[in-house]
Amino acid sequence: MLKQAHLYIKGDVIGVGFRAWTKIQAKITGVTGWVRNHEDGFVETVIQGDEKKVKSIIDSIKQGPPVSHVQDVEVYWQDAKEIFDGFEIRK
Numbered sequence: 103m104l105k106q107a108h109l110y111i112k113g114d115v116i117g118v119g120f121r122a123w124t125k126i127q128a129k130i131t132g133v134t135g136w137v138r139n140h141e142d143g144f145v146e147t148v149i150q151g152d153e154k155k156v157k158s159i160i161d162s163i164k165q166g167p168p169v170s171h172v173q174d175v176e177v178y179w180q181d182a183k184e185i186f187d188g189f190e191i192r193k
Contacts, residue, residue: 105153106135106182111145111163113173120145121191123167128189131159138192150186 111120116139124137124147133151140146147163149156166172 103153104150104182104185105156106148106150106180107156107160108178108180109147109149109160109163110140110176111147111166111172112143112175113166114171115145115166116143118169119167120170123170124163125189125191127159127162131155131162133159134186134189136186136190136192148186150182 121137121139124145128135128137128149131151133149133155135148135150137145137147149159151159160175160177164172164175
């Protein structure tokens, strides 16, 4: 069954390759969605997929890539209103 999570990632996550790293993690995990920098200084992402895979990438995001420092991740489970074909970096 398709699950969707909307995440707000706070900390030292802008300018450290976080979006590109997230896209790679999504490909490895097999989830779809998007990621973008938010103008207020955090990273926002929507992830869709099988619940086990979504939870797996959320665990990875909470750690972040080695050059980042994740302080907080807010996770909101939602009903999917749009189905994504892949995972993209949005502006």
